Amino acid sequence: ARACWLNEDLTEAISLGHDLGHTPFGHAGEQTLDRLLPGGFRHNEQSLRVVDKLEGDGGLNLTVETRNGIYCHTGDKQPTTLEGIVVRLADRIAYINHDIDDALRAGVLKKDDLPQFALQVLGQSHAERIHNMVLDVVEQSRGRGVITVSEHVQEATDELRDFLFDRVYIGSEAKRDEGKAERMVATLFAHYRRFPEQMPSLYQAVWRQEGLEIAVADYIAGMTDRFIIHQFEQMFIPQGWTL
Structure with a gap:
């Protein structure tokens, strides 16, 4: 946010609030509550509910922009502020790379399993990938009034995400519990x-x-x-x- 001359306080507020609605056991917990609760359950909606009603004895009285960023950090609706888009992109960068790191440490994946095109574009190590992905956002966005990524980084990121869904989130021993x-x-x-x-x-x-x-x-x-x-x-x- 600072590198793109954005509102750092707004970005931090959205970042701190966006995952407050996550359930225990991640997606498994969310799916279960979605099935059991009349009207369904979505963690982004719950994050907004936490700051609007549950915290601070009736809500935290956050700004419209902060609330929008929390609600729209995932799903089909895009944030209305550049700061919200920064958090949405940063969240994706973080979870993709940390989930790869966790899967490698747990033995669910080996480094040779990772898609080579994505590694060539984004970097071979955890630190290199985060650095290059963040740098790409800054270079593509600063001074342009938009927050975006280059086409080749987007393709590589999508490839990594699809790989994780196939091999870790859906098709691995990590789901045995x-x-x-x-x-x-x-x-x-x-x-x-x-x-x-x-x-x-x-x-x-x-x-x-x-x-x-x-x-x-x-x-x-x-x-x-x-x-x-x-x-x-x-x-x-x-x-x-x-x-």
Whole structure:
């Protein structure tokens, strides 16, 4: 944002808020809540809900531009500000490269598996790819009143993203625990619908004002992986007995 002479405060505010609606277990958790919640569930909509209603005792009173950037960081709708577009592009650069790094460390991928055209254009290492992708955005955008990338970098980025969907997000052993994650989310959703008084007071207030399913979805969506596993163990896994 600074290199393109944009509003750094707006860019930072969008960046800090855009992923607040992510569920535990990522896409698996989001899919489960989308199936269980009447009206569906989308993490970008939930991020906006967090800053509009759940945080700060009734919302944070953010600007229209910040709220738009949070909502439009993913999906079909494009942000209305250049700062929002910067966050949308930066998010894509970050998750593609970090997911590659995670998959390599976990042994899901080997470096030789990565598409060579993309590596030739973007770089062989994690740091090189991020540097070249960010530099391309700056060079293509600065002083032009738009935020964009070059055609060859876009093609290479799309190739990497498609590769990750085929080999990591959809077709790898990394998905072997997805069913477990979905069942855990669904089980806790059913549990808190039955015993809503066990939720914190914030979500009990949402229950009274907006309905039980919305309150339960808000509570579960705000959990981390570690916290939801702990809650599940506390409720459904017996402790070992010492005789």
